Amino acid sequence: MDQEFNYFYNDEGFGPAFKKQDVPKSSIEKNRGKLPDQLLQYWNEYGWCGYGNGLIWIVDPEEYAPVVDAWLEGTPFEGRDNYHTIAVSAFGELFLWGETTGLAISISSLWGMIFPGDESAGVAEGKGDLMIRGFFVGLDKDMLDESDDAERPLFDRAVKKLGVLNAGQMYGLVPALALGGSCDLKHLEKVDAVTHLIMLAQLGERQIMQDVVADAKAAGLLDGR
Template identity: 30%
Template structure:
């Protein structure tokens, strides 16, 4: 176990739901993903942390859904992406398996945040940086206490569950945390992609603060 993996466990604690990564699954993934990621999955599995605030993704399960969201976007031209982490609010930390791009897919907002420039670091360093992510990253930036109230009311969340607005925002739902419900992530996000128009695309992180 390297220092980055140790740091990850210091920040996140032990899984609240341990889901082992089957060796047959890792063998299937090994030809197409970096060895370091296989090693991390072997240690961490595809487990759930902090009652479902974040779950590690099995790409064999989640990539078809992520491909639905990426199709036709700028990301298709940058790299081949797999989902690495899923937040309870429907966001995904992605990894470009060739160059190390790490955009954030924000499904509820219908867009991506990331850098267009090719990473200057090695692919292994990009993976290590991704596993330095802090739990705060998976909370909304506003009204955190209200969000926490809703989160704790519905927790724990399984690896295939999330909080979704009901009705969904594109169907006239309001961004009111009281409207958040525990939903099946696969069904909800597939439905959401079908009713979400053109995605906002990749933005430079600096654009957020303009």
């Protein structure tokens, strides 16, 4: 276990892994050259599985390919890069790796928001493995959690009420916010993640949020980094 993954697993308390699915060698080879070797190494050692009692899941990108298509269709990102879902939170936050743009997009499906970024320079310089280690170091339980309308965290209460998630599941609001629902524990249900995420993408206009890093670079605040 490298230093960064150890920090994620032990110091941040995301371990132990559970609901582990061993990754076929064919899947690792299929994604070689598309995803960083560091991520493939994690797959090989730890599998596709949940961490933080199911707060974050490392997933098979192929399973979530229809979700990526649904969310990016009609946006400026459609066709810009080949994007792969590498992780999904318990509430359907998606983390996408672009083959040329790196950790370029996260999607808050609950709120219909797409957060863009661009790490093309780092990918071109061969820093993909470093980015993946940084991704795990940067995961934070409070940020991955969702809060109800009264600003109370939902995850632990959802686990207590509905039970832990299985692979391929998420906690979804029924009805969804776009259909007039409210962010409240009583509206949470265990749902099939792929089906629910595609449905959310089709409900309403997706909001593309500001890329603050790009804005800072354009203003000369990051010295082109």
